[in-house]
Amino acid sequence: MLRVKKFMYVNRHAPHGTIYALEGLEVVLIGAAFDQDVSMAFIGDGVFQLKKGQDTTDSDIKNFSPTYRALGDYDVTQLYVERESLEERGLAIGDLMDLTWEDEEDDWAEKPSIRVVNRQELSDLLETQDVILNF
Amino acid sequence: MKFSIMVNEGPYTHQASDTAFNFTKAALEAGHEIFRIFFYHDGVNNGTRMTIPPQDDRHVVNRWSELAEQHGLDMVVCVAAAQRRGILDADEAKRNGKDGDNIAPGFRISGLGQLIEAGIQADRLLVFGD
Numbered sequence: 001m002l003r004v005k006k007f008m009y010v011n012r013h014a015p016h017g018t019i020y021a022l023e024g025l026e027v028v029l030i031g032a033a034f035d036q037d038v039s040m041a042f043i044g045d046g047v048f049q050l051k052k053g054q055d056t057t058d059s060d061i062k063n064f065s066p067t068y069r070a071l072g073d074y075d076v077t078q079l080y081v082e083r084e085s086l087e088e089r090g091l092a093i094g095d096l097m098d099l100t101w102e103d104e105e106d107d108w109a110e111k112p113s114i115r116v117v118n119r120q121e122l123s124d125l126l127e128t129q130d131v132i133l134n135f
Numbered sequence: 136m137k138f139s140i141m142v143n144e145g146p147y148t149h150q151a152s153d154t155a156f157n158f159t160k161a162a163l164e165a166g167h168e169i170f171r172i173f174f175y176h177d178g179v180n181n182g183t184r185m186t187i188p189p190q191d192d193r194h195v196v197n198r199w200s201e202l203a204e205q206h207g208l209d210m211v212v213c214v215a216a217a218q219r220r221g222i223l224d225a226d227e228a229k230r231n232g233k234d235g236d237n238i239a240p241g242f243r244i245s246g247l248g249q250l251i252e253a254g255i256q257a258d259r260l261l262v263f264g265d
Contacts, residue, residue: 005255023176023216030247034255131254133141134262 005130006037011046012134016061021049024135025067032074039078040071041122047085050096050114065097072101072113080125083118138162139253140172143264145180146195147188152181155263156198163206171209171253172199174242176264179222182212184239196239203241210242211249 009028013020031038042050049068056063071079079099086092099113117125126132140159144151159169174181186196203210212222218231224244228236238244254260 002255007251007254019176026215027175027247027250031251033248034251036251036255131260132262133250133254133260134264 004035004037006128007031007039007131007133008126008129009038009040010126010132010134011040011042011049012044014045014048015051015054015065016056016059016063020135021046022062022064024133025064027133027135028071028076029067029074032076038076039080039125040076041080041082041125043082043085043122045085045089047081047089047091047096050079050081050099051091052095052097068097068099071099075101077101077111077113078115079113080115080117080122082122083116086116136162137168137170137256137258139170139257139260141250141253141260141262141264142172142174142178142181143176143262145177146186148177149265151263151265152178152195152199153193155261156195156202158261158263159208160202163202169206169208170257171211171249173250173253174210174212175216175247175250177220178264179212179217179220182210182217182222182239182242183237185237200239200241208241211245212238212242213250214244214246217244 009024011021011024015021054063054065093116096114100110101113102108103111140155142152142155146152181196181199188194223233223236224238225236227244
């Protein structure tokens with residue numbers, strides 16, 4: 001039996017201009033079945049993936065942003081958002097979706113999935129990973 | 136060292152597939168093991184046998200097929216990404232009522248679980264893309 005590995009999915013693209021975010025999310029959802037230690041990072045334009053109130057009606061591109069709300073149910077509960085990337089784009093955590101997960105160990109208490117970290121902290125987190133997938 | 140390789144861009148538009156190929160070849164020549172090569176996003180377009188590049192240029196697809204044959208490589212094209220982009224093997228073509236398939240020799244179509252497994256099994260997973 002191989003040891004559990006630390007997987008980090010690093011999201012660098014805005015949600016709808018390219019397919020990277022959507023197909024990246026598909027990897028995260030499939031990967032959740034493998035019982036590894038999973039986290040996601042959102043840097044650069046990737047922070048736009050978590051923005052509240054996305055509406056793709058006029059572009060006729062699928063709005064997959066509600067899928068991020070399901071991540072908690074897949075035990076994907078660590079979403080790191082880089083503070084500098086938010087600030088550079090005029091965003092604050094209040095502009096992001098309110099994503100939560102239920103902690104089985106704590107009487108199913110609802111806890112936030114998004115953690116804002118600075119660039120150095122994210123760099124340190126990347127150092128600790130076994131597998132990093134960039135999307 | 137046991138490597139897995141992920142290729143995220145198609146042939147010619149981006150260098151990613153060339154770099155992944157050169158890395159894979161060099162790693163094999165140096166005696167390393169390649170557990171799997173996984174093609175995702177537009178990278179699935181490396182797996183069509185229908186490409187016809189000019190004769191004075193490299194043939195990206197054939198080069199992968201030949202390397203796979205020489206070394207018994209496991210080259211997997213993601214089924215969901217492939218269906219979006221029209222990459223089909225005979226089974227997928229039949230299942231989806233299409234009139235032909237186009238998968239190149241040495242490639243097989245399978246699911247994303249193969250990518251996660253490649254990450255778990257290998258010492259290093261290298262991602263080639265933009």
